[in-house]
Ligand SMILES: Cc1cc2nc3c(=O)[nH]c(=O)nc-3n(C[C@H](O)[C@H](O)[C@H](O)COP(=O)(O)OP(=O)(O)OC[C@H]3O[C@@H](n4cnc5c(N)ncnc54)[C@H](O)[C@@H]3O)c2cc1C
Ligand code: SF4
């Protein structure tokens with residue numbers, strides 16, 4: 092297998108603790124005057140994008156920011172609930188950078204790059220400092236100090252939070268920082284603008300093509316570097332905890348232009364979500380993992396138990412997480428908890444009308460701490476639950492089931508967060524970086540902000556100082572050629588004039604992915620999924636119905652473009668899942684297990700799988716970045 | 732259940748709009764309001780008619796995208812609820828439900844039920860933040876904030892920027908929205924240096940964008956899906972008066988004489 096396309100990951104030498112410092116010390120620098128001449132495009136203004144825009148503008152760069160939303164404040168980061176990790180050790184419970192690093196590496200089942208994860212832990216504390224200085228109202232103790240709680244996969248309390256609205260508060264902090272730079276004229280914000288294509292010249296990223304969602308205008312934008320901060324793609328499952336607009340388009344279109352896609356099949360299914368209750372349901376709402384600090388998860392011991400929860404005596408309840416994983420109990424990591432939930436439901440012990448959920452029970456905690464305390468901690472979450480289900484969670488246990496939630500996979504990046512395409516950087520959920528095969532709770536916010544505030548703004552300067560050529564004009568033929576391709580694709584979509592709605596294709600694709608490339612996967616299922624996806628894609632291009640035109644606000648057309656990309660990307664996910672003949676983290680191959688626990692194969696699969704597009708007619712090529720563990724020993728992941 | 736949705740259709744900003752009735756059947760009490768619009772849209776598209784344009788994203792009450800006037804109430808009949816969290820069990824079977832966009836000069840209609848809320852962003856851009864460069868911050872526990880104060884700052888900070896307060900106000904005033912941010916930052920020690928500057932700049936920006944004045948109708952807090960309390964408006968007024976007295980450049984942190992709640 093050729094490895095020429097996969098560049099060196101640029102991990103600096105030296106001891107683990109010194110690597111980031113070494114990297115910073117050796118970066119080429121640009122003078123303030125030269126920074127002002129450099130233009131950087133940032134696509135996506137969620138936590139990662141907004142924090143990067145603000146910081147790069149503070150450093151003096153000209154920043155052009157793009158979002159398909161009407162405002163940066165609507166990015167899906169706003170929905171993050173439970174909290175953000177940092178190794179501050181404010182609780183004096185033995186936390187340290189090393190422990191946060193180890194927990195994250197182990198949580199990811201030894202499928203992430205050690206040096207990146209160590210850096211993340213080192214930076215985590217500064218993120219909290221920065222956010223507090225911006226006025227982010229984190230929860231506090233009565234004495235005025237910041238409060239912490241625990242999240243899955245950790246035995247210490249290192250999670251900072253703002254009720255169940257941590258993402259909202261952090262995003263509004265970053266939004267404020269970016270707004271300040273917009274006011275100063277250093278960030279130019281383009282809302283309701285969707286990136287359709289990446290533009291390359293001589294192998295470098297030199298700009299993007301966007302569609303104005305109000306007028307349909309297709310435009311070229313050139314810059315010295317392009318940053319993607321476009322979020323995750325769990326929405327491919329149709330029903331997920333993600334927002335309706337979450338998509339893979341920017342990443343996938345860049346992949347088609349040569350960017351490597353790493354570990355695309357590593358997607359997280361979150362254990363605690365409100366289950367599917369009826370056919371029209373369009374969304375699976377997350378109930379934050381933080382609830383597991385006080386909630387106990389159980390099902391009846393006997394299958395088909397028809398009694399109400401409160402009528403089932405203690406001895407006839409199975410607190411299966413506490414039973415199977417006594418050390419971590421209800422705070423076992425997400426992949427393991429989700430599978431355990433699926434298992435008891437598959438055994439026929441699920442509860443609820445459709446028998447496919449488990450109880451998350453707050454009764455013990457209410458008895459111990461009182462209703463007021465639980466309300467103070469989780470009030471808004473529990474209100475949300477009641478709104479949706481019409482059931483009072485203070486009186487009855489919540490019913491939950493796993494749902495698609497987060498993409499660990501994403502575009503491949505090196506230690507500088509640059510993809511294999513020079514000048515194309517990827518941050519936040521859109522890159523594959525730090526979470527390996529499974530992300531721990533409260534670490535996505537940490538990673539997005541580490542990337543945006545502290546890493547990218549430094550490393551991008553190195554690229555710009557070292558070797559960025561003269562900026563390509565947006566009149567260059569590479570732009571007009573790419574504009575034509577984008578326009579052509581839209582015309583083809585509108586020309587289908589078939590009968591089926593976009594949503595119906597999305598639903599069908601979601602079903603295929605959920606059953607064959609979700610919580611459990613096997614060779615047979617994945618192979619049939621690849622066939623079914625390909626057939627569905629053919630139907631889509633033959634029988635799609637879009638009403639309306641290309642030169643107007645047309646939400647169906649926007650949606651169609653995103654689903655068209657999902658229909659191609661789904662196949663890549665399945666291929667990746669097929670090629671990884673092991674179980675690790677959230678990737679669970681039924682063929683590779685010991686009594687239901689994932690069986691890793693370090694000898695053959697201790698690598699990042701980076702896929703290279705080879706044209707529509709060919710299967711993509713797999714490149715492997717070997718993962719070495721100098722600091723963390725690759726042991727069996729044991730939460731018992 | 733079945734319903735008739737009487738929906739505002741307006742092809743573009745400049746076109747005239749009108750209400751059009753769409754009957755729909757087979758709806759469950761646990762279906763969400765937006766899922767009903769989706770069902771109508773699927774029917775419309777099957778008949779080659781343009782679907783109803785409306786905004787939503789998170790569908791869990793936090794992004795502030797959804798924004799419908801339902802039977803004349805912003806976000807519909809249920810208190811402290813966004814449109815996306817409204818379920819059909821709140822309506823009676825057979826009901827005709829009117830669905831319109833927000834109406835305010837500063838939030839013009841773009842198409843059907845979608846309005847342009849960028850004026851709200853521009854107010855925030857004017858001064859709705861604490862100026863601190865990345866990397867400048869001291870340790871997070873260096874400045875203590877009492878729990879009571881932090882909780883109140885959080886309460887104000889939970890605004891989702893939906894604009895329901897503006898839509899509900901007879902004057903289309905943005906006072907509740909602006910006050911929520913001003914009060915959040917005025918309550919925190921980190922917000923003191925720019926406190927006077929912030930409130931003056933944001934109120935000026937609000938006026939510039941053409942939002943109306945507040946004449947104490949109090950419809951805003953009724954409509955607010957996040958229960959931002961009315962008291963933030965009184966607090967904003969005090970902040971504004973105080974800033975008028977001391978001047979824009981007055982730094983509350985340096986003088987420590989300001990009124991604190
Ligand atoms: C319900 C929920 C709860 C969560 N809770 C937590 C938690 O408690 N703790 C935690 O650490 N993590 C949590 N997460 C995960 C975390 O919120 C996300 O991983 C993170 O916020 C992603 O941030 P981001 O900046 O990478 O992307 P996003 O916030 O998704 O932003 C993506 C941006 O890209 C733009 N965009 C996308 N595509 C295009 C395009 N083609 N053209 C133009 N613009 C585009 C969007 O407009 C948006 O601005 C949660 C996630 C969900 C869904
Ligand atoms: S104050 Fe309330 S109604 Fe007004 S924008 Fe904020 S959340 Fe919406």
Ligand code: FES
Nearest residue numbers: 788790795797815
């Ligand atoms: S869709 Fe996000 S608040 Fe309603």
